[in-house]
Every structure is written in structure tokens, then in C-alpha cells.
Amino acid sequence: MDLGLGNASAVVVGGGRGMGLAAAHCFADDGARVAVVGRNREALDGAAAQLRERGSPDAFGVVADTVDEAQVREAFSVLSDRWDGQLNILVNAVGPSVRGTFDELGDEDWRRAIDEGAMGMVHCVRAALPLLRAAEWARIVNFSAHSTQRQSAILPAYTAAKAMVTSVSKNLSLSLAPDEILVNVVSPGSIASEALVGWADSVGVDGSDPYALMEAIDEHFGHPAHLPRAGLPSEIGPVVAFLASRRNSYMTGANINVDGGSDFT
Known part of the structure; x- marks a missing residue:
């Protein structure tokens, strides 16, 4: 299916590997201009090379730690200069690295989980909004997790951060509706x-x-x-690509489970 992404500009935060890279692949396959943002220069360079081979000739990577808002602002300044102040697609695919049971986690673990898993997304949306509003059309897709609906004893802080992502995204779908910026969430399973x-x-x-x-x-x-x-990361990419595309013209505020089937609603 032609997703209507030819010459669209798309940034995938956390696009250097895994599910974020799988989404970036789909954008490149459809002819979008793609940038990937993350902390690891080597991973970003490797991802950009793959994207150029797949149909995004000017794909590039920008190093930034999303926990640091100043770094995020600088990264989106680079994107703005590259794409004439406009952005069609923002995907936030970064998740917290914190694991451990409730008894094992200290305050710093909880703060790090929220910073990595939720505040990084907030920083990126805040920096991207002027570019998204300047574009003819715009979409935001944020990664949550099925653990917000099916709990795991070793993921309380991770899950709390992802629940925040889901809640903020739902609010953004409402607050950005007058701008016709569509905001949706993908919740991968295993x-x-x-x-x-x-x-x-x-x-x-x-x-x-x-x-x-x-x-x-x-x-x-x-x-x-x-x-x-x-599931495989490649099975997440097409779902994200549809939600982020012009083909999705009326779905906003949704949380899409990609989990191989489960018992939650």
C-alpha cells in the first residue's frame, strides 16, 4: 500500500535499533525523508546507512540523550534546519532500562525510569510541536507497552513510565485535535x-x-x-507506519495492542 509518505519528513527517536528502526525502515520504503535520534552514534550511523539503501537517500542520525532537554532542543534545531522548519512525523520509541521488583527499586530507579521512559517523550514532543504545526499534515506515534494492561512483578517502574506515555498521548490527541495533528499509541507485547x-x-x-x-x-x-x-520488530513497523501516514486520516487517541493476542481489552 502506498502510504502517501513520498517526500514526507519523519524522525524516529530511538530509531537506531529494534522496533524504532523497523518503523524507520517502513518510512524509507515508502520514500520518506528519515532521521533517527538516539544516544549511540555507531547505531545511528548503521541505521542511516540501511535507510539510505531502502529508499531514503538523505537519511541521517542525530545524537541526543532525550533525558537532557537541551540536547533534544539542539537535535530538533538540526532537523528544522534540514527540513525548512517543518516535520510531518514524530515517533517516540525509547523505553526505560529500569528493571526490578518494587522491593528492589530505590527512588533513583523510579526517577530514572520516568525520565527515560516518559519525560524524554515529553521533551521530544515539546521540541517538535512548532515543526509539526508548520507542516501541511502531521502525526505523532508514541510507544507504550502491553505491561500497562498486563502487569509484571519485575517491571513496576517501567510500566509506570509507559502508563504516563499512554496518558499524555491521550491528552495530546485532545489538545492537538484543533491543529489536526493525530496522536496515537502502539503497545507492543512480547x-x-x-x-x-x-x-x-x-x-x-x-x-x-x-x-x-x-x-x-x-x-x-x-x-x-x-x-x-x-513477535518480531518487523511486525511492529508497519503498524507504526500506518498510524503515522496520511492514510490514517481519522484515528487519533487510540492505543493499538500488537501482542499476538491477549486477554485484556
Whole structure:
């Protein structure tokens, strides 16, 4: 399907790897101008090279730690100069790195989870809004998580940060509706990300096998999907790309579960 992204400008925060990169791939495949933002220059350069090969000839990476609002402002200043002060698509795919049970987490862990998982998104939306408002059309897609609906004992701080992302996104869908800027959320389930594959390997499971990975999730967490395997980052990208595209013209304020089937509503 032609998503109408030819010559659109799209930035994926956290687009150097994983699900963010999978979304960036879809934008490049449809002819968009794509930038990826993150902390790791090597990952960003590798991602930009892939995007150029896939159809975004001017793809580039911008280094910024989204926890630092000054760095975010500088990154979006670079984007503004590159794209004449306009931006069509903002995707926030960064998640917190904090893990641990409630008893294990201290105040600094909670602050870091909120900073990494939610305030970084706030910083990026704040910096991007003038560019989004200046564009002919604009979309925001934020990554939440299915753990906000199906809890895990080792993810209370992570889940709290993602719940904040969901709530702020819902509010933005309302407050930005007069500007016709559509705001939606994607909530991935058990996706074979680097973190999940690394966890599986640490417990003696072949994380590269999505069927074995889902069996391990069932055994350790009791959270199997209806489908008998974990998802792949490449299965998230097309969902994000549709929500961020001109083809999505009337969906806003939605939280889309991409989880292989689950028992929550």
C-alpha cells in the first residue's frame, strides 16, 4: 500500500535499533525523508546507512540523550534546519532500562525510569510541536507497552513510565485535535527485542527462536500470547507506519495492542 509518505519528513527517536528502526525502515520504503535520534552514534550511523539503501537517500542520525532537554532542543534545531522548519512525523520509541521488583527499586530507579521512559517523550514532543504545526499534515506515534494492561512483578517502574506515555498521548490527541495533528499509541507485547532476547539467553533459552522465547515467557511470567510465538520488530513497523501516514486520516487517541493476542481489552 502506498502510504502517501513520498517526500514526507519523519524522525524516529530511538530509531537506531529494534522496533524504532523497523518503523524507520517502513518510512524509507515508502520514500520518506528519515532521521533517527538516539544516544549511540555507531547505531545511528548503521541505521542511516540501511535507510539510505531502502529508499531514503538523505537519511541521517542525530545524537541526543532525550533525558537532557537541551540536547533534544539542539537535535530538533538540526532537523528544522534540514527540513525548512517543518516535520510531518514524530515517533517516540525509547523505553526505560529500569528493571526490578518494587522491593528492589530505590527512588533513583523510579526517577530514572520516568525520565527515560516518559519525560524524554515529553521533551521530544515539546521540541517538535512548532515543526509539526508548520507542516501541511502531521502525526505523532508514541510507544507504550502491553505491561500497562498486563502487569509484571519485575517491571513496576517501567510500566509506570509507559502508563504516563499512554496518558499524555491521550491528552495530546485532545489538545492537538484543533491543529489536526493525530496522536496515537502502539503497545507492543512480547517482541523479540535485544533486551528480551538477552534475557532469554541469560536463562538458557535460544532467544533467536520466537517459539522458544514464548515458551520461556509463559514459564517465567505466565503471560503467553494467543499465538505460540513471540513477535518480531518487523511486525511492529508497519503498524507504526500506518498510524503515522496520511492514510490514517481519522484515528487519533487510540492505543493499538500488537501482542499476538491477549486477554485484556
